[in-house]
Amino acid sequence: MILTAAFLLAYAGFAALCVSMTKHQVETVGRRLDVREQSLAKAGGAAGLAAAFACAVVAEGWRFGSVLWSGVIMLAALALALLLAYRPRTAARAAAVSAYFAPLLIAAWALVTFIRA
Amino acid sequence: MSGRAVRAPAWRRGADVAARTVAAIGLGYLLAALAAAALARWLPVPRLEATMTGSLISFAVFAAVAMWAFAAREAWRVWAYGCLVASGLAVLIWLSLLMEPRL
């Protein structure tokens, strides 16, 4: 559950980084972003990747977690790039959905862990 | 590079590529091996650790030398500087062997 959240966060993070790049803005969100929005997207992207790292470490510990994180972000980036090539709008929407569901998944995971403990 | 900016006669180009390829593989391996040995001798940590560190780094040395062999402006420079560095490393190893024998 929390690993799915890590993947979704990584995906959303990369999507935000991608949107912060001028060349991808029109195809994904339909317009150019201003400077403030761009830096917001950049910060959001970095936060998403960091949160994915936190999830991986919580799930698997420091050592395995960091390996897992590197793998997960590579796959998330590949997924985004492929989606972006064929369905750029869907790629952006999927990112929004991911960003929405990731915290829910984390909350659900925390709840389950709490009940088990 | 790939066949369109060629002005030198074909045999000279061939010889140039051959000299670089031999340098990349032969000299690259020689320098990597000497670097591994020199690090194994000179790093101020226990012998086993120094041996391991030197060996782990050696592959990066090989890759760097191989890239340099093709990046350098003339092939002979690679050979000249490469042999210079190699003899320097060899002297270092020899000195350290004089000071302290092998286990």
Added chain:
Amino acid sequence: MKGSFRQSMAWLHTWSGLVFGWVLFAMFMTGTASYFRPEITRWMEPETGRPASYAQAAQGAVAYLTKTAPDAKSWSITLPDERQATARLFWRPAPTPGEEAPRGRGRSENRAILDAATGQPVSPRDTRGGEFFYRVHFQMHYLPVLQGRWVAGLCAMFMLVAIASGVVTHKRIFKDFFTFRPRKAAQRSWLDAHNLTAVLALPFHLMITYTGLVTLMGLYMPWGVAANYKAPETYFEAMFPRAEEVERSGVAAPLADLPKVLATASAHWGGGRPWIVNVSNPGDASAVIEVTRHSGDQLAYSGGTLTFNGVTGQLMTASPQPGPAVLTNRVMYGLHMGRFADPILRWVYFLCSLAGCAMVATGLVLWTVKRRSQLPDPERPHFGFRLVERLNIGTIAGVPAGMAAMLWANRLLPVGMAGRAEWEVHAFFIAWGAMIAWACARPTRRAWVETLSASAFLVAALPLVSAATTSRNLVSHLMTSDWAMVAFDLTLLALGGALAFCALKAGAYRTAPKPRRRNRTEEAPA
């Protein structure tokens, strides 16, 4: 070389990639499969059962060895983990006085395979199993082992050079991070595909290449060791300290309860799994039990060995903690092997590794795509171009076909056939060679479509072949909830589907209209 640094690096990237590309593709493909080595072995040994706990397997192994080889010099038991269905045993018989100490290894009469759950000996069909893909990916085949490893080492070294020079060449590495334009002109989209699989999985590619070299460091770079140690044995003793060999005392004493010893070991490791158990002088008062930790318990590949008194079962010594450099070496080894990976992480490894295969394949194709437009007469390319093109087709479609052919042979060759295991391996190379021959005989586009289709068929039909020739099939696996084997069949179907998709794409591929005569490596309008 003449021209800028970047240009010479581009040249180096192109040619090192091309010269070593075909072997690298085969190494990447078989290496990718090796992440599922135990599962492939289980599939190829349909006579074996299901995984069981190591404690259960240990009990069966001791019972078997006590009966079969009570006064052996030593026993060695490789315990199963949750992915393996068998325990593998071998023993060294006691040397008879006046005779050379017998070499235990490699003698089939001193070996046994036991079912993990029942402890009964099983005799699976003669096969190399997943071990073949693992071995061939770093030591080739039909070559002496050491020569094969040097070939693999040279290829890996130039893979490292190709990666480094590729990064230097690709100056827009971050700008093009997400860029893939499949609908653009052929060269553009092949370049995108190559960049994408390379850049996005770059940490993996770098890691796997460097750590691959490190796994065979002792062979490739013995000079650090030679500089510090007169005899390599001194180094090995420092690196892998082992208990002294003890002579038999001649006083009989029952062996300590092995499952209990394993439980102690596991507790000592904070819940780690035992993997290899060595018992010297079983049944004697001087018996010693060495328990080696499962190499997948930690990132570091070697988890250490504990030595127990073989009669009382008391823990005597533990192997010392390694220093930072030795630990780094073991972690690199562990990262390459990926044995620590749980199922999710294993799939991540598998997919990244597939991206590596795709990177090599797209790179090889790109070489021809780039040059086709520059040929003086594209209808009649020169010999070198044709050779590269045919080898590309024959290898990219041929290696998966060969791997599938080996699994076909595993099911179709008669079980009692002499030299069966070796013929399975021949099937791999025969199929690969046949694909190259086929590619040479046909026009380019037809060759792509036909070889890829054949390859897709060979892969996707495997679940059916297995169902027809053994009691193993998707339904039976589902009924017994043998998920690993269910996943195996589904993966074969998916890979076959992917190859079929490539065949369709190749069929629909039209050579791009003659591109404008522009400097090709310069950026196309974004």
